[in-house]
Amino acid sequence: MATTIVSTVELPEKAREMLRSYNADLYELPKLGKDEQLNALSKAEILMCWCGREFDLTSNIKYMPQLKMIQTFSAGVDHLPFAAIPNNIEIYSNAGAYSVPVAEHAWAMILTLAKGLHKPTLNAREYLNSELTSPHKITESTLLVLGTGGIGREIARIGKEGFRTYNIGINRSGKPAEYFDEVYPTDKLLDVLPRADIVAIALPLNKYTRGLIGERELRALKRGAIVVNVGRGDVVKEEELYRVLKERQDIRFGTDVWWVHDGREEIPPRTPLTALPNFLGTPHIAGGAQREIAEYAIIRAVENVIRYLRREVPMNRVNRDDYV
C-alpha cells in the first residue's frame, strides 16, 4: 500500500520528482479544497510542514489518526506544540538545512559590527576613536561559538579558514567538534566568556538553552566584545540584554532572532533595544533570504522523508525531552 505524504506547502517540481520513484501518494494542501484536505489528512502517514502559522498542528492533529512522522521544513522545532502531539509520532527537524546562509549572515553581522559599519561616520578621527565604531581586528582573534551543530560549525569554519580565528565551542556534553580548538560543556560557559573577542550564538531553543545568556554572562564579556545571535531570541534574556548594552557601549550586539510572546516572534521587541547605537537587528531573514535557500531546505526535508520511505534511519530525530 502506498504511503500518504501531506505537505502543507507546495513543493518545488524537483521535490515531486524525487518522490515519484517511491510508492507514495503526495498531497499538497494549498492545491486542495477543504474536503480534499480533510481526506488527505485522514490518510497521512507523513506530514511535512513549517508547522508555524501556515498550519496549526494543535487543531489539526485530530484529523490525522494514521500519522507516524512529522518532518519540519524549519531547522528549529521550538515552536511545535509538543503536548498536542501523541508520543507514537516521531518528529524530525531540518537541522543543517540553513547552515550556509545563516553562518554567512552571522559573519556579515560580526564584520559589520567589528568595522563600525552599522554606524559609519565620514569623520575619520571620530570613526577611529569612538567606542561604537573603532575598527576591531578579526584575524587571529578568539571566537566563541555557542552550539556546535550545523550552523555553529560553519561559523567556526569560516572563522578558522577565512580569518585564522582560535575557536572555542560550547555544547551540552562538551564533546569535540570539527573546526573547534577547544569545546566545553554548557556549565563552563562563564569560564570561557571572558576569553572571547567574538561570541556567536547558534543554539536551538530548548529547556536547556532558554535564558542561558543573562546579565551575569553579558557582564563577563571582555571590553569591546562582539556578540551575534542567529539561534533563537529567547536564548538571551531580553531585559537583561537591554540593561547591559545600554550601560556597556563597548559591547556590540547583533541579532537576527527575536523574542517570542504568545507564540509569535515580536519585531520590534518590547524593550527599546533597537534604539541603542551598539545594537544591530535584522528581521529573522538569515535563513529565508532567497527562493534558492527555501528550495534547498525543502529538498533536504524531502531527502529525509525518502530515508523513511526506504526504511533507513532519518536524520535529526527530535528528542522531546529537550523541549518538554
Place this chain on the structure above:
Amino acid sequence: MATTIVSTVELPEKAREMLRSYNADLYELPKLGKDEQLNALSKAEILMCWCGREFDLTSNIKYMPQLKMIQTFSAGVDHLPFAAIPNNIEIYSNAGAYSVPVAEHAWAMILTLAKGLHKPTLNAREYLNSELTSPHKITESTLLVLGTGGIGREIARIGKEGFRTYNIGINRSGKPAEYFDEVYPTDKLLDVLPRADIVAIALPLNKYTRGLIGERELRALKRGAIVVNVGRGDVVKEEELYRVLKERQDIRFGTDVWWVHDGREEIPPRTPLTALPNFLGTPHIAGGAQREIAEYAIIRAVENVIRYLRREVPMNRVNRDDYV
C-alpha cells in the same frame, strides 16, 4: 662611516632596537629642534616618511644632498612629488604592510552590502524584497579582484578559504597569482566584469589605473553586483560612478578611499554619492585602524631599510615610470 637615517615620525621602541645592531645613526624629527632637524637632513642617506602632510618632500628635498633611499610608511606612493625627487634616489613603498586589515575591511564592506546591513529594516517582507537590502548568497559566488598584490591576494584568500568563491584576478601582465583561479591583463577587464558577483578594487593609483573604472565598466556589471574599493578613489571616475549608481540601484557600492583634489583626499566627495541608498562609505580608515596596525607597518618599513643596510635588495622598489 655610519649611515644616517631620518624618520619623519617617532618610531616605536621595537623599531629602534632593530636598528641598534647596525652601523646607523637614527634621527627622529619630532624629537629635534629646528636646527638639529636641518643638521639631520643634511646627513640623511635614508628617509623614512609618510611623505604626506607630515613632511613636505618638495620643499625639503634640497636640504638632503646625501639622500639615496626614500622608504614610505604608506603602501601607496601616488601622493609623492616624483618630479621633485632626483633620479638617483631610489623610492621604496610599504606595499603589503596593510594587507590584512584592509582585506578584512574589504570583506566587511562586501558582507555588509551583500546582506543589506547598510540599510536594515525590521520589516522582513520589505527587507527580502527590496533591491537595496535583499540578501545575496556569498558562498560559491564569483569574486573579481582588481590588483593581485598584497591586499588583492588576501581578499582572494579570504574569499576562497572562507566562502569557496571562484576567483578571477586582473593585473597588468595577466600573470598567475596565488588564490586566483584565472588571471587576466587589464585590457581584458570589460570581458570579465559581467561574470562577477563581487568586485573588489585593490589597485595602486598610477598612470595605468587612474580612471580605469568608468561608466562603461560599471554598466557591464551583472544585476545585483557588489563592488568595493579599498585601493585609491581615483581608480574610479567619480561622476560616472554617481550617474550609474543613481540609475542602477541593483548595484551596491562601498568605498574606503576617495577622490583627491589639489593633493587632498576630499571627504565627503564633490558629488552627492553618500546620499545614495546603495552607497556605503568609510573615511579611509581600513589600514590605519589601530595603533597595532600602524606599528606593524612601521616595523615592516624598518625591515626594508635593514635590507638596504645589509646590502641586500630591498623590497617594493617603486618604478617611477608607472607614475610619471
